[in-house]
Amino acid sequence: MSNSKEFTERFKKMKSSIEKNKDILNEDFPEDVKSTGNPDFIKNPEKYKDDEECQKKK
């Protein structure tokens, strides 16, 4: 499959995933929550690389 054909397929999948999951936009996420995740993942990206990526670099 050519790259552009492949991309077109992924683009279609992206569009249909929005259609399929648009109910998410009406779900009530806990209103008191102002953040989730961990700033350290971004501050220290080297420390949190994938296992797979680490193995590849060894």
Added chain:
Amino acid sequence: MEAEARYESYREMVRDSVKAALPYGDSSNISLSGLNSAALRQAKLWNDIPERRVDFNWYSDSNIYRKMYPKRFELAIWYQNRLESLSLGRPSFNGERLRLELTERVANHSMLKGRAFSITELSLIAYANLLGASEIRIMQPINESVIDFYVQKGYSYVASTGAKHFPDYCVKKV
């Protein structure tokens, strides 16, 4: 630079498509962007909000990460001209997973209470599909109510092994 431009164009496609799907009465007030200079400038002001509990400077602390990961997921959500939410994440090395590392909503009054996370999640799912990833991970959900929320929506919760490079997360096939 080429990769940066290519993936920014992908992110823009996702933002445009998610924006078009917003079902709210005030959807015209909501806009989506990348972590552009306007977003990072407004995010600097978040550091002065006394209610803020996140130890992170979006302006200066995201530079290295954003350079390291041109394929990253990033999203700024605006209500009129006010920055409401910022998020960052990245695909795994083999591209099969997309993880959301950090998302933050403005700490004081927000017009998008509850909604900012939903818009972020839908954008994450859409970007995962555009990249060809089959799974999304919400890394280190902050508390039990967030874990419960995602588990009720069909995510599985995976506890940390205790190793620093293996934090807990909620995961779902997309």
